[in-house]
Amino acid sequence: MRKLGTALIVAAAAALFGWACFLVFTAPAEPPFDWRLRMSQADHDAIVATLNHLYTRAAYTVTWAIQVGYAAWICVRWQSQKQKLTS
Amino acid sequence: MTALAIPVVVHWVGQAFPMKKLAIGIYLLITAALLGWAYYQAIYVAPNDAAQGEMFRIIYYHVPSFSVCFVFFALSLLGSIGFLAFRHHHPDRAQISDALAVASAEVGVVFCTVGLVTGPLWARRAWGMWWTWDARLTTTLVLWLIYVSYLLLRRFAAGTQMQTLAAVLGIFGALDVPIVYMANRWWRTQHPAPVFGGDQNSGMDPTMVGALLWNMLAWFLWGVVILGFRYAVERRQQKIAAAEAEQALNG
Numbered sequence: 001m002r003k004l005g006t007a008l009i010v011a012a013a014a015a016l017f018g019w020a021c022f023l024v025f026t027a028p029a030e031p032p033f034d035w036r037l038r039m040s041q042a043d044h045d046a047i048v049a050t051l052n053h054l055y056t057r058a059a060y061t062v063t064w065a066i067q068v069g070y071a072a073w074i075c076v077r078w079q080s081q082k083q084k085l086t087s
Numbered sequence: 088m089t090a091l092a093i094p095v096v097v098h099w100v101g102q103a104f105p106m107k108k109l110a111i112g113i114y115l116l117i118t119a120a121l122l123g124w125a126y127y128q129a130i131y132v133a134p135n136d137a138a139q140g141e142m143f144r145i146i147y148y149h150v151p152s153f154s155v156c157f158v159f160f161a162l163s164l165l166g167s168i169g170f171l172a173f174r175h176h177h178p179d180r181a182q183i184s185d186a187l188a189v190a191s192a193e194v195g196v197v198f199c200t201v202g203l204v205t206g207p208l209w210a211r212r213a214w215g216m217w218w219t220w221d222a223r224l225t226t227t228l229v230l231w232l233i234y235v236s237y238l239l240l241r242r243f244a245a246g247t248q249m250q251t252l253a254a255v256l257g258i259f260g261a262l263d264v265p266i267v268y269m270a271n272r273w274w275r276t277q278h279p280a281p282v283f284g285g286d287q288n289s290g291m292d293p294t295m296v297g298a299l300l301w302n303m304l305a306w307f308l309w310g311v312v313i314l315g316f317r318y319a320v321e322r323r324q325q326k327i328a329a330a331e332a333e334q335a336l337n338g
Contacts, residue, residue, distance in 0.1 A: 024208070030215075048140070049140065049141070051212060052139075052140050052141045052142040052212055053141055055142060055145070055208050055209070055211065055212050056141050056142055056144050056145055058208055059145045059148060059149070059204075059205040059208040059209065060126075060130075060145075060148060062201075062204050062205065062208070063148045063152070063201050063204075063205060066197060066200055066201050066204065067197065067201070067309065067313075070194075070197045070313065071313060071316075074313070074316050074317055074320055077320050078316075078319075078320055078323075081320065081323050081324065081327065084327055085323075085327065
C-alpha cells in the first residue's frame with residue numbers, strides 16, 4: 001500500500017513537471033517588436049494576457065512538481081531504508 | 088548558545104509527544120488546508136498588478152520560497168555549529184546536530200531551486216530574457232551551488248572527517264545568505280528593488296500583502312513537514328550506518 005502511495009507521488013510529480021514544460025513550450029510566440037504595424041492593440045493585449053497566464057500557471061505547476069518530487073524522493077529513501085532494516 | 092540548545096530541544100520534543108501520530112496528522116491537515124487557502128488567496132483574491140498584470144502572481148510563490156530557504160539555511164548553520172561544538176564530548180548530540188544540518192540544507196536547496204526556476208519564468212515575461220548576471224541573481228546561484236556542493240560532499244565523500252568538512256562548508260555557505268539578501272540594496276541590479284524594508288517608495292498594496300503572508304506561512308509549514316521527514320530519514324541512516332560499522336567490527 002505504501003509502495004503504491006510512493007509510486008503515485010512520483011507519478012504526480014512527473015506529470016506536474018511535464019505539464020509545466022508543456023505550458024511554456026507550447027505558448028504562443030511573443031508579439032514582434034513592430035507589432036503596431038501588424039496587429040491591433042486588442043490583439044496584442046490578448047497575446048500578452050495569454051502569455052502571462054501560461055507563464056504564471058507554469059510557475060505554480062513547476063513549484064508543486066519540485067516540492068512533490070522531493071517528497072517522493074524522501075518516500076523512496078524511507079522505503080529503501082525499511083528494506084535494509086528488514087533484510 | 089542557540090546551536091547548542093537545538094539537539095536538546097529536538098530530543099525533548101520527541102519525548103514530550105507520546106501521541107506523535109495524531110499530532111503529525113493534525114499538523115498535516117492544517118498545512119494542507121493552509122496551502123489550499125494560500126493558493127486561493129494568490130490566484131483568486133489578490134488583484135492583478137497594474138503594470139505586470141497576472142504575471143505578478145508569481146511573486147506569491149517566488150518570495151515565500153526564498154524566505155523559507157533562508158530560514159532553513161540558517162537552521163543548517165546552527166546544526167553545523169552544533170556538530171562542531173559537540174563532536175568531541177557529546178557524540179549523540181553531535182549526530183542530532185549533523186542530521187539537522189544536512190536535512191535543513193537539503194530542504195533549503197529544494198526551496199532555493201523553486202525560487203531559481205520561478206524567477207526566470209517571471210523574468211522571461213518581464214524582461215524578455217530568462218537570466219541576467221546581476222548581483223542578486225548571481226549571488227543566489229552561488230548560494231545554490233555552495234549548498235549543492237555541500238550535499239554532494241555528504242553523498243560521495245567517506246571517512247571520519249566528512250561530517251566535519253561538511254559542517255565547515257555549511258558555515259561558510261550560510262555567509263552568502265546575507266549577501267544575497269542585501270545584494271539589491273548594496274548594488275544596482277536588474278532584479279526589482281526590495282518590496283519590504285527598502286526605500287520610502289517600497290511596499291505593497293494591502294490587498295496583496297495578505298496573499299503573500301498566507302503563502303509564506305503555508306510554505307513554511309510545508310517546509311517543516313518535509314524537514315521533519317528528511318530529518319527522520321537521516322537519523323535512521325545514522326543508526327543503520329552505526330549498526331553496519333558495529334557488525335563489521337565484530338566480524
